[in-house]
Amino acid sequence: MSHTADALRAELISRIGHRDREGAVAMALEAVRTGTLAIPALYDLLADLLAEVGASWSRGETEVWQEHYATAVVRTIVEACQPLVTERAGEPNGLTVVLATPAEEYHDLGVRMLADRFVLAGWSAHLLGANVPLEELARAADALMADAVILSAYTHFHRTTLRHYVDALRETHPRLRVWVGGAAFAIEHDGWSEDEIVTPADVPTLHERMV
Numbered sequence: 001m002s003h004t005a006d007a008l009r010a011e012l013i014s015r016i017g018h019r020d021r022e023g024a025v026a027m028a029l030e031a032v033r034t035g036t037l038a039i040p041a042l043y044d045l046l047a048d049l050l051a052e053v054g055a056s057w058s059r060g061e062t063e064v065w066q067e068h069y070a071t072a073v074v075r076t077i078v079e080a081c082q083p084l085v086t087e088r089a090g091e092p093n094g095l096t097v098v099l100a101t102p103a104e105e106y107h108d109l110g111v112r113m114l115a116d117r118f119v120l121a122g123w124s125a126h127l128l129g130a131n132v133p134l135e136e137l138a139r140a141a142d143a144l145m146a147d148a149v150i151l152s153a154y155t156h157f158h159r160t161t162l163r164h165y166v167d168a169l170r171e172t173h174p175r176l177r178v179w180v181g182g183a184a185f186a187i188e189h190d191g192w193s194e195d196e197i198v199t200p201a202d203v204p205t206l207h208e209r210m211v
């Protein structure tokens with residue numbers, strides 16, 4: 001992480017610690033507006049920040065409500081970036097992606113950030129959010145004429161559900177590309193092919209895989 005990002009992360013942690021929600025949001029938006037930090041770099045920083053808050057909870061140094069508070073501030077920052085994402089959207093590539101997490105997976109902040117990364121890369125992105133039943137996802141993919149579906153999982157436990165979603169979609173929608181990612185795949189990819197798993201860094205060039 002760059003020196004600027006390091007300094008901003010430390011300042012954001014401090015503001016969140018002092019319950020200065022408005023200050024934290026203003027500071028993050030200012031960094032993006034002035035070009036100090038690109039939107040994807042801000043999102044990487046925010047993901048790191050939450051991982052740090054989570055680790056601090058594991059060590060018994062942070063309470064659950066404080067973790068929730070930090071998550072709520074981060075979500076506000078991401079939502080507040082919306083007009084800037086629209087302003088900076090990539091040249092439209094004519095492709096549409098639908099993003100969701102599977103049933104019982106409530107960690108959807110990562111996939112929320114990912115939707116913006118797709119917009120910045122020129123895709124039309126439709127976010128369905130967390131805990132989406134397979135049948136509803138399939139209906140959305142049809143209605144929105146999706147070229148690709150992105151599924152996210154934080155915990156290893158949800159990989160079984162993801163496997164079922166991917167296999168089922170492949171059967172009913174053979175022309176749809178289905179990619180998975182998220183913290184559940186951070187350590188190993190057992191049972192998954194390299195072609196099925198993507199990372200945020202892949203997003204700017206994913207359209208090249210659509211041919």
Ligand code: B12
Pocket residue numbers: 043044046047050051052053054055057058067071104105106107108109110111113114130150151152153154155156179180181182183198199200
């Ligand atoms: C916020 C949070 C919650 C919130 C989620 C709110 C929401 N709407 O997202 C709530 C309160 C709901 C929650 C609930 C639970 N949580 Co929780 N939670 C967290 C926390 C603090 C932050 C997670 C987060 O949003 N990170 C930031 C995002 C941006 O990171 P990310 O998801 O990894 O996404 C990045 C990349 O992975 C990538 N990405 C994500 N998806 C995808 C997909 C693709 C295709 C690609 C390319 C990339 C990609 O994009 C992002 C970077 O830009 C973590 C702490 C930690 N250490 O991370 C615990 C944590 C994840 N939770 C945990 C647990 C255990 C739970 C609960 C079981 C708690 C409980 N007992 O009820 C429940 C489970 C609920 C469920 N069934 O899903 C554990 C998971 C342990 C594990 N690995 O198995 C953690 C690690 C806490 C801990 N230290 O134990 N949680």
